[in-house]
Amino acid sequence: FLLLSLSTLILLIADILGYKPKPTLSADNTTLPVGGSVTLTCSVNPSSSSSGWIYFWYRDNILLNFSSSDGQLSVSQEGLYKCKGKRGNPAYYTDASQEVQINKTTSAVVTVQPDWPTLYSGEMITLSCEIQGGDTEWEYEWRTTSSHKPSNQSELRVDSTSPSNTGHYKCRGRSKRAQDHITEWSFPLNLTVSHNKPRPVLTVSPSWLSPGASVTLNCEVEHPSAGWSFYWYKAVPDLSEKSSSYELLPDGSGTAQDSYIIHGQTHTAGYVCRAGRGDPEYHTDHSQPKKDMTYPTVSHMNFLCAILLLYFSPGSF
Secondary structure (H helix, E strand, O other): OOOOOOOHHHHHHHHHHHOOOOOOEEEOOOOEOOOOOOOEEEEEEOOOHOOOOEEEEEEOOEEEEEEEEEEEEEEOOOOOEEEEEEEEOOOOOOOOOOOEEEEEEEEHHHHHEEEOOOOEOOOOOEEEEEOOOOOOOEEEEEEEOOOOOOOOOOOOEEEEEEEHHHHHEEEEEEEEOOOOOOOOOOOOEEEOOOOOOOOOOEEEEEEEEEOEEEEEEEEEEEOOOOOOOOEEEEEEEEEEOEEEEEEEEOOOOOEOOOOOEEEEEOOEEEEEEEEEOOOOEOOOOOOOEEEEEEOOOOHHHHHHHHHHHHHHHOOOO
């Protein structure tokens, strides 16, 4: 009995009294870094009895196929971990340690809707902080290089954008249930708001046509695939105001196509287009008016020829 070490004696007495030591489990970080790992440390108290132990590890109550004598384990998977110690022959086992939850790093992503290459002053947008995986109850934090002061909500709504909203936006989340569980900052989203209102360019083809032929209008706007709908107008001259008013062409409101065909054109006319997108809809300026030029009819040509012949005939004057 005198040959027993003090640590073994302590364990024997503890076993007789129905007490087993309980290891202490700690982690250098409870959140896994992206592509990395954290280290768990299991130790038996008191320290005087810490020699000779072999440590076994559990994740989600399943024994892992690994043991260590130094009491350390590097893990790269999320889960609920605990450990036990054993030593001697026959083996003496400790109780299980307390459990430690290891969480994977959840990623935050900033998105914008509508997602268009260029925004213009006055358009409405919504920025969202989306956290992928993990806890669904989050507190949000935003950072931006713009002069816009963001809130702590998951969404930032801008009802009327301006160039002051131009900048980089990023976000992260903090779990409401575990304040030390914080996501990484998202990659920054670059937002550009143009001060200039776009003006589409209208082309008419053919530019000269015979009476009764068809004419095709094309409305070209910046970033043609960026959600634009098109509006088509006939320019009606107002002589008293020395200007023109715009009369919407049949079925010319909000077309998805950037072209419009007019059938049976009989006289020269001017046309205008503009584009709109979003909800509520944002509109571009009107294009500059464009005219199609209609060739004179045969009767008109005959009349002109008769006038010319009369004018140049001998003895006309």
